[in-house]
Amino acid sequence: MKVRVLAAMSGGVDSSVAAALLAETHGREAVVGVTMKLLARAETGFGCCGSPADVDDAKRVCETIGIPHYVADMADHFEAKVIAPYVESYLAGTTPNPCVECNRSVKFGHLLALAEAWGCATVATGHYARVSDGRLLKARDERKDQTYFLYSLTAKELSKAAFPVGELTKDEVRARARALGLRTADKAESMETCFVPARDVRGFVAARPEAAGAAALSRGPIRATDGRVLGEHEGLASYTVGQRKGLGLTSLAPLYVVRLEPETNTLVVGAEGETLAESLVAGAVSWTRGVPAGSRRAEVRVRHRHPPAPATLTPRADGRVSVRFDAPQRAPAPGQAAVFYDGDEVLGGGTILRGGLS
């Protein structure tokens, strides 16, 4: 069987150019374009992987490049592995990171398995990241770097992953797309959670059957860190640690969400300094090249675009990792990822746990 590369194509410019670059380096006959259909509903009305307009864009790009294109329906898998845990996380008073789960379970999970069944040795995506000698590295264009969402890839997956645009800047990618005549060259970037229409997280969560009667959607008190009641919140699922806008409070100094307390349905707010954390504990930890023997130095990101902060990592016997920052960091949010770097290299990461912050 011929060795092929599967190009996962969302219908956006990055994955379009990724597929085109593969066709140049590997030959057109060795590249297979695939768009995952991730939502059960046919009409989405917004840009999500596998919406009819995006599938059409991906198909047309493949026609231009001269490679075959298929749609793979993964809606059931996406629902079980990404959407349901996302809702569950909000209902538990944390802030989920669905892109991490999608990369872990869908793109480099089920799609990778399917790729192997189709005789494709590699899954390539339009992520800004690099793989070198089995190491996951930040993108050359650090402002676009997406390794924060890819930390869960292990050595086995990294050996089968390719990120062809990781060596390019976004401007170079768009220029390449224009030069190749790809219709996605000037397509707007989607920044929101792909399956949540109109950024309405609360509305999306509230419409789910498992959210019926959930406390996280019920009104409750907003308190200062000293216990004073300052107002009323509309349900904890609407808030994220570190958030400032949309609290509906008037005060002399800006107020930030310090923590969510689902046990008492309380939203705790305070001054920016009160969101600072000196340490955190990450669970569901994954290491790209194995667990370190003991404590080690690293730089840690607690959200996308957060400048990596120097810290000491201590792997614990239960598999979790204690992270102690050299300098306190603003607003690590439970449910989000803490990703560990050594310079350009991603060492691994995990999910920030509630109760682990101090």
Added chain:
Amino acid sequence: MTYLDHNATTPVRPEVVDAMLPWLREGFGNPSSVYALGQRARAAVEKARERTAALIGAADASEIVFTSGGSESDVLALAGAAWQAHDESQGRRRKIVTSRIEHDAIRLLGSQLRRRGFEVVEIGCGADGAVSAADMAAAIDDATAVVSLMHANNETGVLQPVAEAAAAARAKGALAHTDAVQSLGKMPVDVKALGVDLLALSGHKLNAPKGVGALYVRRGVRLAPLITGHQEKNRRGSTENVAGIVALGLACELAAAELSAAAAHALALRRRIEAGVLRIPGARLNGHPELRLPNTAHFSLAGLDGHHLVVALDLEGVCVSSGPACSSGASTPSHVLTAMGVDPKLATASIRVSVGWGTTDADADRFLAILPKAVERLRAAAVPA
């Protein structure tokens, strides 16, 4: 390439292509024109009409109305008959009796007519994929305008009791239509034996090109035209697709001449394929084991997604389909298998294999050599339920 999807479309036979070319070149006249150039085109159309009529045993060539294809023929038959009967009966006949396993051309039109005031009754089928003639008959009454039952199902190939349904329709003064798109050229189809008033057929399922089809309209049956114009005796406007019609006529003549040999060839291939596929653990044949088109076999292969299998086979140069052709790629169970009561998971784990003109033993063997490995790999990749 190994093409095993003749129910989706068929290759155009070389002699059919050759027969078309003069009508795309020097013979470009409009059949309605007075001068000789137009007369020659008209003669070609009429010759094709006779050949088409002959394939289905029509009493007279004037009973053939050329259309753009099977779907248009279905829509002209069902909507044209429904509106005509509705109007002639001053609105008394406002019921349509059809089945749950029809092609989308009929199904979607049925929903549209339902929204416009018709009562549309869809009769289900048994686990073997056959609609019950008794259930059809029971639903047909004095208020029925038209009865529509496909001749053979496009997915499973299962033959349907059209003659019985047509007799029941006739007894109540309703018109009887059959969508015979999948049957023509694969088995004998005779409008008089079936007793139908209307029969739809399509060129590209019969080794003619896409864009041409025909509707048999029994003499004396009046239809409200969908495309108004004087052509086709006021039954279907638009200047005739002369080259396409010539192609359809020749394809019908070839099909008639070769019918028994083609059917025997297809059946031998189908049996070879069935025996091979059913050796795979967890494979099963859908639909009645015998009362099917000779060229069609529909399988479920538990534990995988049929669409993924189609991709795997395509990457090896083998063309089959999973369910009806659908560009969206959504893996949803087909309405036909659902009507048969097949579990939705198993229904999406299905492929249809259909042989035809040009298919060889080597094609069947190549498919059978590739399939087991593809199935095994996809099952290994499947998400545990």
